[in-house]
Amino acid sequence: MIEARNQGSQAVIKAITSAVSGEILVQGEVSEIRLETIGGYDVGFMAVKGDRKGELTFWNEFMTLEIEGRRMATFPDLITLLSLENGIPVSSAEAKKGDRVGVLAVPRANLILGEGVRVPETLHEAERAIGKPLL
Numbered sequence: 153m154i155e156a157r158n159q160g161s162q163a164v165i166k167a168i169t170s171a172v173s174g175e176i177l178v179q180g181e182v183s184e185i186r187l188e189t190i191g192g193y194d195v196g197f198m199a200v201k202g203d204r205k206g207e208l209t210f211w212n213e214f215m216t217l218e219i220e221g222r223r224m225a226t227f228p229d230l231i232t233l234l235s236l237e238n239g240i241p242v243s244s245a246e247a248k249k250g251d252r253v254g255v256l257a258v259p260r261a262n263l264i265l266g267e268g269v270r271v272p273e274t275l276h277e278a279e280r281a282i283g284k285p286l287l
Contacts (some may be wrong), residue, residue, distance in 0.1 A: 164234075179200070210244040227269070230257070230258035236253055253254050
């Protein structure tokens with residue numbers, strides 16, 4: 153990322169996706185965002201419209217990514233936003249309507265994960281918060 157930053161945002165994004173074996177699944181503008189803080193958690197929904205339409209849910213972390221109604225990534229897959237302006241990650245709490253972003257997804261098989269992210273009781277709590285199944 154450090155080496156790529158002088159080559160522009162697309163070079164930074166390419167460096168990130170390569171390093172984590174991930175893929176930008178949708179890129180465009182944040183067209184809708186709903187965020188509430190409930191019990192200390194940022195909970196909500198976000199839509200990104202551009203080359204396709206992506207819909208994300210979050211419970212502090214991005215939990216689901218659906219593109220045109222099809223589930224493309226589900227926690228504990230890594231789902232994150234990258235700014236198309238500078239390539240830097242953008243959290244759900246920082247994102248604003250009109251931001252230009254790429255949605256990066258990294259399959260869980262490419263990540264080192266603790267057993268805690270697989271505990272059904274924890275995932276059920278997240279499902280209730282976002283209103284979508286994770287299991």
